[in-house]
Amino acid sequence: MIKTIGIIGAGQMGCGIAHVSAAAGYKVQLYDIAADRIEAGLATINGNLARQVSSGKMSDEDRKRALALIKGSVDINDLSQADLVIEAVTEDETVKRKIYGQVCPVMKPDALLATNTSSLSITRLASATDRPERFMGIHFMNPVPVMKLVELVRGIATDEETFRAAKEFVAHLDKTVTVAEDFPAFIVNRILLPMINEAIYTLYEGVGTVDAIDTAMKLGANHPMGPLQLADFIGLDTCLSIMQVLHDGLADSKYRPCPLLVKYVEAGWLGRKSGRGFYDYRGDVPVPTR
């Protein structure tokens, strides 16, 4: 029976997962290496819960109850009571493997471990844990409190009991499950990221400006955000990592990351989270950088 959720990484996804888990009544232990990340993360969660209160989706009592269920920590030993640990650190296989080496000895032997990876092989990540049969992908979408979908991905060793528990957990969050096989970037990102990468090529080749490309896709294809705005929202480092996984994993040149995406990441222009990407967010309104 899952009662306590451990979350590794207090970035945008870790905080979103903490938010929806606590709102559904789970106890949440949110871990990050940096204390300021935890502090900022808890403030973001509170802000997003407050938005749900002001739009009438949640009572203020429930906001307070949810917030009280979340404990932040920079000590990995605090994950020892979790029944399910969800890893949501940077999309980098080396970083994730290192974390599994640290968290597995701390976890209860029968606890489940999941990754929120956007693209990496679940089977390969599982091999860096002491519990491949109790390891799988639980892939939330951003922003977690709003998006209804969660992709579930089994590795070669994931057992049925783990899959069933993950499905029940997601249903309890009032989200819809889709099952994807363990192929690079699964379903959503296999389709979405090449579209975003193509939008960046469209910018790189001078076919349109940032504003023209985003307006075209918002008004011409009814997308809620333009592809460059969405890239900034996801994080350009994450977008690049996903394209690299697609390119390496499927060995097809159609997945070649756009050199302009590489350049933005090399500049540290990672999108909304770093204050600048295809838009500059440092003023009152976002301003296109091209």
Ligand SMILES: CC(=O)CC(=O)SCCNC(=O)CCNC(=O)[C@H](O)C(C)(C)COP(=O)(O)OP(=O)(O)OC[C@H]1O[C@@H](n2cnc3c(N)ncnc32)[C@H](O)[C@@H]1OP(=O)(O)O
């Ligand atoms: C990379 C991966 O591995 C996979 C992925 O996640 S790919 C990315 C998938 N996500 C998308 O494609 C998102 C596309 N964008 C959208 O759907 C919409 O623009 C959006 C839902 C994000 C915002 O919608 P909007 O109508 O412009 O904004 P707005 O009216 O201000 O907000 C609608 C609701 O979203 C919530 N919201 C908006 N941004 C939010 C955020 N960053 N965090 C939490 N909640 C947020 C608001 O609280 C609001 O709910 P309330 O009415 O209860 O307050």
Ligand SMILES: NC(=O)C1=CN([C@@H]2O[C@H](COP(=O)(O)OP(=O)(O)OC[C@H]3O[C@@H](n4cnc5c(N)ncnc54)[C@H](OP(=O)(O)O)[C@@H]3O)[C@@H](O)[C@H]2O)C=CC1
């Ligand atoms: N962004 C998106 O739209 C989506 C992302 N994902 C996936 O979710 C995961 C997280 O992405 P996202 O939240 O956007 O990324 P962020 O960059 O917002 O957050 C990552 C967090 O992990 C922390 N971190 C890095 N290394 C460690 C470590 N060794 N121990 C503990 N914490 C660590 C980072 O801290 P610091 O900054 O100090 O390094 C940061 O707080 C990735 O796997 C990504 O692919 C899945 C769905 C959607």
